[in-house]
Amino acid sequence: MLLQIAWKNIWRNKVRSLVVLGSVVLGVWVGAFMVAYIYGLMNQRLKDATEYEVSHFQLHHPNFDRDKEAKYFLDNSTDLLGEIQKDKAIRAATARVIAYGVVASAKSSTGGKFIGVLPESENAVTGIGDFVIEGNYLKSNAKNKAIIGEKLADKLKVKVRSKVVLTFPAADGSIAAGAFRIIGIYKTYNKGFEESNIYVNAPDLAKLTETPNQFHEIAALLHQPDSLEAYTATLQAKHPEVFLETWKELSPELGLMIDSFDQYLYIFLIIILLALSFGIINTMLMAVLERGREIGMLMAIGMNKGRLFGMIFIETLMLVLIAAPFGLAFAYFTVSYFGEVGLDFSEVYDEGYAALGFKSLIYPAMENAYYFKIIVMVVITAVLSSLYPAWTAIRLNPVEAMSKL
């Protein structure tokens, strides 16, 4: 009967109830969709960072990370690369020669990171060849060729077939320099990355750094990213002499973002639900005070405080729980739709997103567990929102309440 009365009470003032229902639908929808947007954005950034930039893990000489000097190459790096590439858990692995120095064109110069790559395995790990928008990707038999980012090309005012000179410290501390002809220009979604990285063939760079047949870095992707911790722990135990870093250590800002996603989610949803709860409290309080005479009568004829509290509680809960599934359903459909076609912000925020390393085409996504978390939070909101109106109702004095016009 309480359920029946609560249901009927909701529809006493249809417009008011519909406004509350609408705001709950909208709040849940917007909240869930924004969570999916942030989740999609971060998922995409994580995928891009691991697939195109830092990979799942990297190996270096223990001192290389600190000093970035050419002399800190990985011992037996060719054998180590071979061993890793043969492992069935590894999807792709490559090795790199790294140097930091100055790149100069005929018109300009700037600092840069020079990456000596094995073109085929590099492409399998980072897919950098797919980002070449002008000219061609590196070939292993071509000597002193380079590909550079579009942003860096603009900065240096160079084009395909232009020459650039790379100057950097060699392993013995002397300054090495080499001229490279640009055969391709690449463009990624990450302007910072594009602006600093120059790709050349590994043997060309190794010759200049005087580290022939040695590599400074091995990067690898796993078939199962979830097994990263277990895999790297085993690998590190097997090769204690190398310095192993996972993507979380290589890109700590990303690691922090992913680790704190749940906190973002809760803060974001709590703000939305808090705003919503004030609306619900206001509406239910109005409903209770409007029905003061009736509530007084109910207490007079013998409805105890527990039941009265329960009636207002159920009304509030019903109001929210009727609307919340619609909000979630809308969120599910819109997330599914935009998860397929993407949300394209390239017209308005392309530069802004690229500066932060994000793509401007975002695919919202949300794990089912988050829908469940949202439902739990909505229920908590409904419960909390019902407390004050229900408390107000049971504090009414029957005689005073009934005497009010």
Next chain:
Amino acid sequence: MENSKIVIKTENLTKIYGEGEVAVRAINNVDLTIKAGEFTALVGPSGSGKTTLLNMIGGLDAPTSGKVWIDKVDISTLSNNRLIDFRLHNIGFVFQAYNLIPVLTAKENIEFIMLLQKRPKAERQQRVLALLKEVGLSDKKDSRPDALSGGQQQRVAVARALASKPKFILADEPTANLDSKTAGKLLDTMAALNHEEGITFIFSTHDQRVIERAHRVITLVDGAIAKDELIEYPSDHAQPETA
């Protein structure tokens, strides 16, 4: 009547509103006894304390001093929750403004109080239909209050008060909002219930028609009983329950 069971007894009942110089003594040392089967009218000018006395007898308002016994239970000692439960099982209320639940039908309004009492469904339904018949509203059982006239609503309220099988019914100005003809019909219904089934009614009223039908008329003036008149029961009246 002398041997009838006492259902209500008040002793030195006093209610004072406010404090100090602005204190108002609404009820002043009232000693009153109501026996089962009585059809009693509390009369008096506005502000004489009729409704206050009725509220205290009904456990809706606490006395400043004195005691109220309902069927040998001192309700002034009951906790708020126990008092609500006591009202549910022992006292029926009929209010001036009917106070039906607007979203429920006549049938549901009557059934509601039995639901609070946790009576079985079959008993509830049987009693609702019987009560609707008794108050002459069998054909209106599915009507909501807004589809009923004032008199019909008040008859539903009487049926609701009876539904809980109370020891007595307190009716606060039950005819005040009704036209003469409708009030007459309502009084006929309540008089019949008293006459045939021995239901105890206590009214607070200004209405001369109620006073004319009452078997006992208590006049309150300034919160005290000024007059207590007992009128003979008709010979065919149901005999009050004996103690």
